[in-house]
Amino acid sequence: MLEDLLRLEAVDLDRGARRLLSGVSFAVRSGECWQMLGSNGSGKTSLMRAISGLTRLGLQGQRFCTESVLYQGHLPGLKPLLSCTENLRWHGSGRVTDNAEKIAAALKQVGLEGYENTLICQLSAGQQRRVGLARLWLSEAQLWLLDEPFTAIDVDGTAILEAQMQRHCADGGAVVFTSHQPTRMAELKVLDLDQYAA
Amino acid sequence: MLPELGTFLRFQTQRHLQAALRRPSDIVGPLIFFLMVITLFPIGLGPDPKILASLAPGILWVVALLSSLVVSGRLFQSDYEDGTLEQLALSPHPLAISAMVEVFCHWLLSGVLLALASPVFAALLNMPGQAIPVLMGSLVLGTLCLSLIGAVAASLTVALRRGGVLLSLLSIPLTVPVLIFGTAAVREAALGYDPYSWLALLGALAAAGCVLAPLAIAAGLRISLEA
Numbered sequence: 001m002l003e004d005l006l007r008l009e010a011v012d013l014d015r016g017a018r019r020l021l022s023g024v025s026f027a028v029r030s031g032e033c034w035q036m037l038g039s040n041g042s043g044k045t046s047l048m049r050a051i052s053g054l055t056r057l058g059l060q061g062q063r064f065c066t067e068s069v070l071y072q073g074h075l076p077g078l079k080p081l082l083s084c085t086e087n088l089r090w091h092g093s094g095r096v097t098d099n100a101e102k103i104a105a106a107l108k109q110v111g112l113e114g115y116e117n118t119l120i121c122q123l124s125a126g127q128q129r130r131v132g133l134a135r136l137w138l139s140e141a142q143l144w145l146l147d148e149p150f151t152a153i154d155v156d157g158t159a160i161l162e163a164q165m166q167r168h169c170a171d172g173g174a175v176v177f178t179s180h181q182p183t184r185m186a187e188l189k190v191l192d193l194d195q196y197a198a
Numbered sequence: 199m200l201p202e203l204g205t206f207l208r209f210q211t212q213r214h215l216q217a218a219l220r221r222p223s224d225i226v227g228p229l230i231f232f233l234m235v236i237t238l239f240p241i242g243l244g245p246d247p248k249i250l251a252s253l254a255p256g257i258l259w260v261v262a263l264l265s266s267l268v269v270s271g272r273l274f275q276s277d278y279e280d281g282t283l284e285q286l287a288l289s290p291h292p293l294a295i296s297a298m299v300e301v302f303c304h305w306l307l308s309g310v311l312l313a314l315a316s317p318v319f320a321a322l323l324n325m326p327g328q329a330i331p332v333l334m335g336s337l338v339l340g341t342l343c344l345s346l347i348g349a350v351a352a353s354l355t356v357a358l359r360r361g362g363v364l365l366s367l368l369s370i371p372l373t374v375p376v377l378i379f380g381t382a383a384v385r386e387a388a389l390g391y392d393p394y395s396w397l398a399l400l401g402a403l404a405a406a407g408c409v410l411a412p413l414a415i416a417a418g419l420r421i422s423l424e425a
Contacts, residue, residue, distance in 0.1 A: 052288060053288065054284055054287060054288060054423055055423065055424050056424070057424050069288070071284070071285075071288055073281060073284055074281075075279070075280055075281025075284065076280060076281055077280065077281035077282055077284065077285045078280060078281075079213070079217050079276075079280065079282065080280070081216075081217040081220040081221060082213065082216065082217050086213065086216070089209075090209065090210075090213065091285055092282075092284070092285030092286050092287070092288045092289030093285060093288035093289065098209075119220075
């Protein structure tokens with residue numbers, strides 16, 4: 001019996017006075033990769049933030065989420081005046097390692113070899129996104145919550161990320177991500193938020 | 199895997215100072231602001247050294263308060279905008295402690311520097327020499343209080359686009375006791391009396407602030423993250 005890493009039971013989500021979602025129920029077990037779909041404004045980011053525990057207001061219903069979570073939102077969580085390595089040494093969520101060799105290896109994975117000591121403010125938007133996503137190679141968290149991970153990432157980068165997400169699931173982890181793009185991942189589970197629209 | 203609290207504190211402090219030192223203009227700017235405002239007073243009040251000396255404690259303290267207000271408003275702004283704040287909130291370490299590290303680094307680079315530079319400003323206003331050590335001491339303790347008060351207000355206004363005025367309205371009333379004790383200490387010292395009871399009161403305020411303000415700051419930041 002695989003245990004649930006994340007479970008929502010009949011969850012309603014409000015944003016301000018407006019109800020975004022009602023009756024959302026789903027469970028994420030280890031090994032599963034979920035894509036959250038929904039039109040703009042359907043509450044993908046709000047639900048992601050509520051799942052991670054970042055916001056507490058507006059969520060009614062049962063929410064269970066493992067402690068071992070890597071959350072990567074729209075914002076990169078990178079300091080412009082610190083170098084790639086300095087930035088990757090710390091991330092609040094996700095139990096990332098601060099081992100310099102592993103950080104260099106992760107940067108190589110995302111195609112940024114040689115940029116270890118470059119300041120974030122000297123990188124392009126896409127490169128900055130890649131630095132943020134290098135955390136997927138550094139995290140020991142079981143559940144990854146990724147909000148629009150493919151934004152500003154090119155085709156090659158997307159393929160690399162998809163491969164890493166599938167590897168994580170194969171290793172017993174789980175991924176929940178939002179994206180409008182169709183992905184080429186096999187065994188993808190889909191949560192369409194439009195069907196829960198209030 | 200969870201780094202110990204001591205390591206975490208040292209690491210975060212190092213990160214903040216490193217990032218801040220890479221943009222020295224943000225550190226020097228408030229000091230130049232202070233210098234410019236101080237030089238306005240002899241122009242506005244007339245250059246009589248006696249008048250300036252008698253007003254110096256009040257002038258220096260009010261300007262210190264204003265410059266602290268200007269810089270503390272931006273305290274959590276960059277963290278909020280680049281997503282660091284989200285990660286601090288999700289971190290297994292208490293948000294109150296992470297926020298306190300930030301306030302402490304901010305105070306080192308603004309308040310403590312201001313206190314170290316204050317003898318120059320005091321000389322510009324013809325302040326008696328025996329009051330200068332007390333001025334420096336009172337500014338070290340007082341700016342810590344001001345940074346903490348500013349951080350509480352900044353934590354509540356960080357999610358607002360133009361929180362500047364609201365920030366001043368929230369924090370200025372709370373800074374009044376600091377101003378009273380700070381100016382009293384310097385004035386007593388300038389007149390040759392014992393300033394230590396005032397300094398002790400400032401110290402008590404700073405100690406109470408260090409204990410209570412982090413809780414308020416963490417709560418404020420969580421509210422801002424809900425927005």
